[in-house]
Amino acid sequence: MTEHVVIVGGGTGGTVLANDLADRLEPELDAGDVRVTLVNDDPDHVYKPVWLYVPFGQREPDDGRRALDDLVDDAIDLRIDRVSDIDTEARRLRFRGNSPPVSYDHLVLATGSTLEPDRIPGLAEAGHDYYSESGATDLRDELLAFTDGDLVLSVIGTPHMCPAAPLEFVFMADDWLRERGLREDVDITYTYPIQRVHGNPHIAEWARPLMEERDIRTETFFNAEAIDPETETITSMEGTELEYDLLVTIPPHAGVDLIEEAGLGDDGWVDVDRHTLEAEAAENVYALGDTADTGVPNAGSVAHYQAGVVGQRLASKIRGRPATATYDGKTLCFIETGMDAASFVEFDYEKPPSPAPPSEKLHWSKLAYNESYWLTARGLL
């Protein structure tokens, strides 16, 4: 009998896993003992880190798009549709479009994050972001024309994709405005929901003095409650009010609704064992990347490492062997600290991060990684 592995989500985690399985299970796939289906709701694969550079006019959204058909091994069945319902009892998925329902033996959820600006009154109307393709291009139009006034970057809630990206944005904006001779006419304020400038205390300790040096004002314990587009003010639950001329936010994030509807976790994040990535609430279901609630950052590097672990565990199970591969929390991040300098952190469940001194070499490493990403997605790197 053919065993069917279904992966939902063809972003970083799902694509790396599909190509990993094509390689790892080649004999079984050739023999027809295993079938792997990758489902994505968009024919393109989207590489989101490109969006950080779009507002500064340095990259185009198309630099972050490739057809999944070109990225995914031919041994994988690709289905372009949106999954609308997961039945973990019957082991069946339904689709929003015309696809007939699909049964699975092993299910992997890699559905990523969804932005939910509507949770904050005024946000959809007044806030700009670089966490979506259209957000990044709209912000580019605003930023390129922005010459003076208050630039506020507000992190609204966690978890959100790439916890480094809000710091990167204000560091890059500071440097970019200096280069253009506009920095003296722009005040930059960075707000964060807890008492430090970043969720991880080690990264917060490293970033805070850099922000002071660069004259980036900070407001901590700032949880945006409402935005008034008329008066151009943002108010926090803690009672602080800030005026802005250009408001950039990291909007509230959630996973996808179908996860909560299937009873797999709250807010669309799947409750998993943080080492095996197996869902707590159902058999033969895994989650990886942003959607897996492990407490590590929602980062592409995390999705990549987790895909390797799930790939090994699935192959072991399919071959009737005990699955021994586990995820140790490994996370890698390059952090841009300006337009031509970056830092780098590496950490896991046990070892805390220790940011490297910013250098031009690390900045080029980040850009080089962005270029070679397509090899990562193909499973070659």
Added chain:
Amino acid sequence: MTDIEPDDTVDARGAACPGPLMDLIGRIRSAESGDVIRLLSDTDQSLTDVPEWAEEAGNELLAVEEIDDHNAFYVEKA
């Protein structure tokens, strides 16, 4: 043991910091004024995070209860 009846409970046991505080903030966001939210957390950091935030936001921390391997925080929304 307290006899405070919470309107809602957030179980953030197992979450690393700042998860528990963010979970509490999320729940307070959607609560009504006067509601009491109970937060269960097993990270020690919450013992400082939660009182500091409650004070900053003007919400009242009614009690902190020690239970086996975790703490229960009772926060009333202002």
